[in-house]
Amino acid sequence: MKVGDRQYRTIWVAGDGRTVEIIDQTELPHEFVTRRLTTLEDAAAAIREMRVRGAPLIGATAAYGVCLALQDDASDRRLDTARQTLLATRPTAVNLRWALDDMAARLKPLAPAARVDAAYARAAEICDDDVAVSRAIGEHGARLIDEAWAKGGREAPVNLLTHCNAGWLATIDWGTALAAVYVAHDAGVPVHVWVNETRPRNQGAGLTAWELGRHGVPHTVIVDSAGGHLMQRGKVDLCITGTDRTTARGDVCNKIGTYLKALAAGDNGVPFYVALPHTSIDWSLDDGVAGVPIEERDPAEVTTVVGRADDGSIVAVRVTPEGSAAANFAFDVTPARLVTGLITERGVCPASREGLLSLYPERGGDAGPQMAAPGNDDKTG
Amino acid sequence: MKVGDRQYRTIWVAGDGRTVEIIDQTELPHEFVTRRLTTLEDAAAAIREMRVRGAPLIGATAAYGVCLALQDDASDRRLDTARQTLLATRPTAVNLRWALDDMAARLKPLAPAARVDAAYARAAEICDDDVAVSRAIGEHGARLIDEAWAKGGREAPVNLLTHCNAGWLATIDWGTALAAVYVAHDAGVPVHVWVNETRPRNQGAGLTAWELGRHGVPHTVIVDSAGGHLMQRGKVDLCITGTDRTTARGDVCNKIGTYLKALAAGDNGVPFYVALPHTSIDWSLDDGVAGVPIEERDPAEVTTVVGRADDGSIVAVRVTPEGSAAANFAFDVTPARLVTGLITERGVCPASREGLLSLYPERGGDAGPQMAAPGNDDKTG
Numbered sequence: 001m002k003v004g005d006r007q008y009r010t011i012w013v014a015g016d017g018r019t020v021e022i023i024d025q026t027e028l029p030h031e032f033v034t035r036r037l038t039t040l041e042d043a044a045a046a047i048r049e050m051r052v053r054g055a056p057l058i059g060a061t062a063a064y065g066v067c068l069a070l071q072d073d074a075s076d077r078r079l080d081t082a083r084q085t086l087l088a089t090r091p092t093a094v095n096l097r098w099a100l101d102d103m104a105a106r107l108k109p110l111a112p113a114a115r116v117d118a119a120y121a122r123a124a125e126i127c128d129d130d131v132a133v134s135r136a137i138g139e140h141g142a143r144l145i146d147e148a149w150a151k152g153g154r155e156a157p158v159n160l161l162t163h164c165n166a167g168w169l170a171t172i173d174w175g176t177a178l179a180a181v182y183v184a185h186d187a188g189v190p191v192h193v194w195v196n197e198t199r200p201r202n203q204g205a206g207l208t209a210w211e212l213g214r215h216g217v218p219h220t221v222i223v224d225s226a227g228g229h230l231m232q233r234g235k236v237d238l239c240i241t242g243t244d245r246t247t248a249r250g251d252v253c254n255k256i257g258t259y260l261k262a263l264a265a266g267d268n269g270v271p272f273y274v275a276l277p278h279t280s281i282d283w284s285l286d287d288g289v290a291g292v293p294i295e296e297r298d299p300a301e302v303t304t305v306v307g308r309a310d311d312g313s314i315v316a317v318r319v320t321p322e323g324s325a326a327a328n329f330a331f332d333v334t335p336a337r338l339v340t341g342l343i344t345e346r347g348v349c350p351a352s353r354e355g356l357l358s359l360y361p362e363r364g365g366d367a368g369p370q371m372a373a374p375g376n377d378d379k380t381g
Numbered sequence: 382m383k384v385g386d387r388q389y390r391t392i393w394v395a396g397d398g399r400t401v402e403i404i405d406q407t408e409l410p411h412e413f414v415t416r417r418l419t420t421l422e423d424a425a426a427a428i429r430e431m432r433v434r435g436a437p438l439i440g441a442t443a444a445y446g447v448c449l450a451l452q453d454d455a456s457d458r459r460l461d462t463a464r465q466t467l468l469a470t471r472p473t474a475v476n477l478r479w480a481l482d483d484m485a486a487r488l489k490p491l492a493p494a495a496r497v498d499a500a501y502a503r504a505a506e507i508c509d510d511d512v513a514v515s516r517a518i519g520e521h522g523a524r525l526i527d528e529a530w531a532k533g534g535r536e537a538p539v540n541l542l543t544h545c546n547a548g549w550l551a552t553i554d555w556g557t558a559l560a561a562v563y564v565a566h567d568a569g570v571p572v573h574v575w576v577n578e579t580r581p582r583n584q585g586a587g588l589t590a591w592e593l594g595r596h597g598v599p600h601t602v603i604v605d606s607a608g609g610h611l612m613q614r615g616k617v618d619l620c621i622t623g624t625d626r627t628t629a630r631g632d633v634c635n636k637i638g639t640y641l642k643a644l645a646a647g648d649n650g651v652p653f654y655v656a657l658p659h660t661s662i663d664w665s666l667d668d669g670v671a672g673v674p675i676e677e678r679d680p681a682e683v684t685t686v687v688g689r690a691d692d693g694s695i696v697a698v699r700v701t702p703e704g705s706a707a708a709n710f711a712f713d714v715t716p717a718r719l720v721t722g723l724i725t726e727r728g729v730c731p732a733s734r735e736g737l738l739s740l741y742p743e744r745g746g747d748a749g750p751q752m753a754a755p756g757n758d759d760k761t762g
Contacts, residue, residue: 029702195705197683199580199604202700205684209705221707223580223683224606225638229713232640232670257606259613263644289613302578302604303586305686307698317688317696319583321410324576324590326602332610 001168001182003032003214009173010057011064011127013120018071020064024051025169029210030308037061040069040082047089047096054170055244056130056277059095062086063123066103070119074112079104095279099126127172133277134174136345141180141240141275142187144341144348148237148271149189157190157218159237161227164196164255165203166242166275167211176275177240178211180343185217193219194230198255200301200328224257228264238271240343246274246281248363250336250351251288256329262338274334274351275343281356283363288333299326382549382563384413384595390554391438392445392508394501399452401445405432406550410591411689418442421450421463428470428477435551436625437511437658440476443467444504447484451500455493460485476660480507508553514658515555517726522561522621522656523568525722525729529618529652530570538571538599540618542608545577545636546584547623547656548592557656558621559592561724566598574600575611579636581682581709605638609645619652621724627655627662629744631717631732632669637710643719655715655732656724662737664744669714680707 020037027033037043043065052061069082083100107115148158167178198204212219245253252274265272285291303320339351349355357364401418408414418424424446433442450463464481488496529539548559579585593600626634633655646653666672684701720732730736738745
């Protein structure tokens with residue numbers, strides 16, 4: 001997507017064909033800083049310190065971390081070290097493990113001398129595949145936006161509401177929920193996005209607003225509490241969010257607060273869509289409320305807010321009294337009954353087992369949830 | 382309520398019997414500072430700068446502002462000046478106008494020499510009346526909490542969820558929603574309160590958490606998005622909030638986000654109560670969604686967060702990118718169908734016209750909404 005006049009991905013190989021560049025997301029929205037990764041340790045640190053985040057981007061960064069590790073020493077031992085080092089950065093991220101397993105499986109059979117080039121080729125392929133998946137999600141989602149525009153007589157802009165950041169910063173390019181916005185916007189459909197700030201980490205205020213602003217998409221930041229009022233007053237045409245894990249029957253586990261917006265959408269007849277690549281479907285699980293453990297993160301994310309002070313410095317300020325406890329539940333589960341449809345790279349389907357199987361018939365061989373399929377535990381929002 | 386070992390109200394006459402003291406709420410939760418008001422202008426500034434806030438407290442401060450104004454000059458002209466000066470501080474606050482009209486009506490017939498003592502007596506009465514109303518609300522609400530405790534076999538603490546600040550800081554003492562918590566706590570019922578931080582002004586994180594902490598009530602601050610998840614997982618026994626305006630049929634206009642919590646309560650079978658003095662009932666209005674205009678406040682409240690930095694200084698930090706617009710809708714409307722009951726100083730009733738008339742039969746003379754009754758436009762959260 002665009003940053004100013006230039007087209008960016010979240011990760012790319014530098015002009016030297018070897019070092020890797022990333023956008024440092026810890027500096028956003030206040031500074032746009034790119035960083036060069038030249039060693040395995042650089043790549044591991046970028047993931048660990050959340051300079052890169054979002055499941056697909058973490059996987060891609062790990063793949064490039066393997067490339068960087070092998071440059072001087074492409075031995076089996078070095079490959080193992082790289083794998084262990086990178087795996088330890090965010091142990092719950094399924095895409096991280098998947099990317100590392102994939103790289104190892106492809107490189108191990110090769111002679112060490114052939115590994116470096118093969119590694120770079122495969123890492124690039126992982127990125128390109130992700131971009132294609134995101135782009136396809138965007139095209140399917142954009143059709144829904146265009147339909148909403150047509151419904152309004154192709155006059156007023158389509159008002160969307162989104163939560164957290166399911167944009168290109170969480171992937172390699174395009175994003176998931178925001179891919180639909182970008183495809184529609186680029187095709188000339190007038191869109192306006194209500195951006196939930198998404199406490200406590202403010203990924204909406206900090207990342208989604210930044211993305212949309214740089215790409216020129218009209219948007220307005222609101223507090224997470226405002227969506228219900230906006231829907232009640234007819235100011236939202238449709239909601240689109242991402243998801244961290246979707247169960248086989250269409251329950252959606254996403255950033256805390258998604259459930260409340262889905263309730264408001266249901267109460268006001270506003271369509272509520274969830275955009276996802278197939279890799280976020282957990283075919284082993286049906287009941288999201290009963291089955292998905294909700295990560296509790298550091299309460300300091302609730303009690304303190306990080307932002308830019310008037311003097312330009314980045315400061316953390318405490319908003320609660322000394323002595324008051326805080327709790328930080330990172331995700332919630334939106335039951336499938338509240339989800340109008342799932343937008344995947346293969347199309348849009350109802351949020352149900354039948355709906356998902358209509359797009360992924362190869363999963364239909366089993367009577368019930370499959371225990372063998374990999375779940376997606378990635379909580380990397 | 383208690384602050385440390387000492388019992389406080391939000392406003393009181395100092396030992397000299399003339400000057401007035403307040404808790405400076407702009408310093409909370411980081412510092413507990415009391416300020417002395419010695420002149421009319423002190424009182425006006427305290428209201429204008431929101432050192433005092435909350436409809437009843439604003440009214441009481443205005444009443445004492447009249448007292449202070451009359452000390453050196455109790456003429457009619459001075460009384461008029463005081464009224465005009467105080468009325469201009471927060472022009473939408475109905476309690477402010479009510480208190481000033483009440484003071485003028487009582488003082489004007491008196492000889493100037495008798496006015497000062499009468500003014501102080503009436504201001505004290507206004508405060509005492511408010512405390513009695515709040516205390517009565519607390520007693521009715523505490524019975525609901527006790528019932529929830531009994532339902533759980535009087536074992537585990539009762540988990541309540543509240544939004545914004547409907548505590549003693551918004552009134553003279555006790556509060557409305559939190560009055561129920563204090564009465565129950567003081568009676569030995571174990572309570573734990575989930576405190577919504579209440580973006581954008583953080584009255585939950587800053588004021589409710591502070592109040593509860595000083596009075597020794599166990600509580601945990603959460604982001605506004607977390608309530609749905611907590612209710613889904615059985616971690617909330619009942620919700621109690623305040624209200625800025627309640628329509629004749631029981632629609633509730635309260636701090637933005639209240640509606641979303643009520644939806645989640647309904648979806649999970651959690652009782653959702655709203656506590657209010659009769660003065661917040663707008664008998665002239667039925668349909669809250671159609672009839673209550675929602676105040677839009679300064680977007681800067683959304684884009685910047687004020688808190689305490691590590692060095693102890695109070696700093697405002699920006700959380701959004703430059704160039705991103707923000708919108709700040711201050712209130713939303715919770716339809717009566719989502720409200721389990723209204724807790725008033727006369728008891729608990731269903732959120733309906735019939736329910737309210739059962740407690741306020743003197744309002745039953747009219748077939749429809751009464752246009753003559755004063756609405757409560759006070760948006761002073």
